[in-house]
Amino acid sequence: MLEGQSQKRTMASQLADSVRNDIVNGTLPPGTRLNLNALSKQYAAGVNPLREALSRLSATGFITAEDQRGFKVSEISRKELIDTQRVRTELECIALRLSIANGDINWESELIAAHHRMSRIQRTPMGERLSLDVNWETGHHDFHMALLSACESEWLMLFINTLFECSTRYRKAMLLFKNTLGRDVETEHKNLMDAALNKDADHACALLTAHFNETTELILSSMDKAKK
Amino acid sequence: MLEGQSQKRTMASQLADSVRNDIVNGTLPPGTRLNLNALSKQYAAGVNPLREALSRLSATGFITAEDQRGFKVSEISRKELIDTQRVRTELECIALRLSIANGDINWESELIAAHHRMSRIQRTPMGERLSLDVNWETGHHDFHMALLSACESEWLMLFINTLFECSTRYRKAMLLFKNTLGRDVETEHKNLMDAALNKDADHACALLTAHFNETTELILSSMDKAKK
């Protein structure tokens, strides 16, 4: 039988995904001490696979490990958010220019497909907010990655992914969803895609930068309010 | 007693450093399958701390982990080298501009100090090549980081560090040492530092880019020869 590469995944590997998700979604809030016994029960897994998972996440910044003192969810701060968005803007603009330069018909098609998927979810009337949100988040992620996918740089994609998830965590921590304060995110995405498809790199980068800056401002002001 | 932060380190933590070093230095060549029992004897440690260490390294690219099939040292390729150097150039130039813009007297002093340390090692007559080389490598690393240290971006520094180590591995894999083919690396470094201290960001970035490109060309031609 054609097995493909669908081998059974490792416990540690699944745990890494689960914990990362729970951190990004805010189920495990910033600063939480990660008690190993408690967590391993929570996730119905052994302590050693759990340690492996946490070790992996500590290499990319979601978790802070301190020798002999275990693990904790990394703290959030205005400073880190600003740094994240600044570097993210730089990297995504570089990748976007490369992607527009290299992108072929297949890239264009995939981009349009990703945009369509995201749009359909946006248009769905808000029934079950939570589960809908999960779908929109993945659609949103996939759209942004599709935009850059022709850049042909493994490193850029790796770093950008890390920053994307970091950024998502901040947005979720501040309980911001797609449409906040009369902002028309759908149109922003549409314009961004059109600029990319027209191979207008300068315009696309400007739109992307503005897109990030708007989000950052919203999150920053939410953080200010929350602190009061 | 003033303890500082000199707590006892964890076995897994030390292992991660050792293995990373051995990968960068070529003691563990690209593609090596990492047999856990053998390795744990080699490093005189248990398998679980070892797995933790390898898991951490797999998040930054030195090690490739495949579920149920263990770990192996990541392969090297022309493609990855080119990508590494391209992204590294972009990131270091961004960081360098920020560093020059922000850098205060303390930054200047640290930079000069780091350069002096590296120079002194370079001037030492080649007696024990291997141990000397280790010193020069750390001096070289510290110099480049000192150059960027005022950029005030944790993310940039993290990514740049990863790329620096990746790049070092390629240079070492090709058995290239500091001075190859009549290249005057000392002068390159000196000029780079002077441009930075003069706050001439454009010139400094140009020198840095040239510095990287020269190295890349050398490594690439070595890889061609090795393949024959």
Place this chain on the structure above:
DNA sequence: AATTGGTAAAATTTCAAAAAAATCGAAATA
């Protein structure tokens, strides 16, 4: 000769408990 199937060996992954270290609280000291 090449491919399939099945078994033995080897390696990876996971578990459970021991060992080491940090934390907490109360008693003792200044």
Place this chain on the structure above:
DNA sequence: TATTTCGATTTTTTTGAAATTTTACCAATT
């Protein structure tokens, strides 16, 4: 009252071995 010291408890880390999965090998079949 504030600080230190000591012991008990919790938590992290490591160990050694069981369970699971992959790999290697060899015979049988096409």
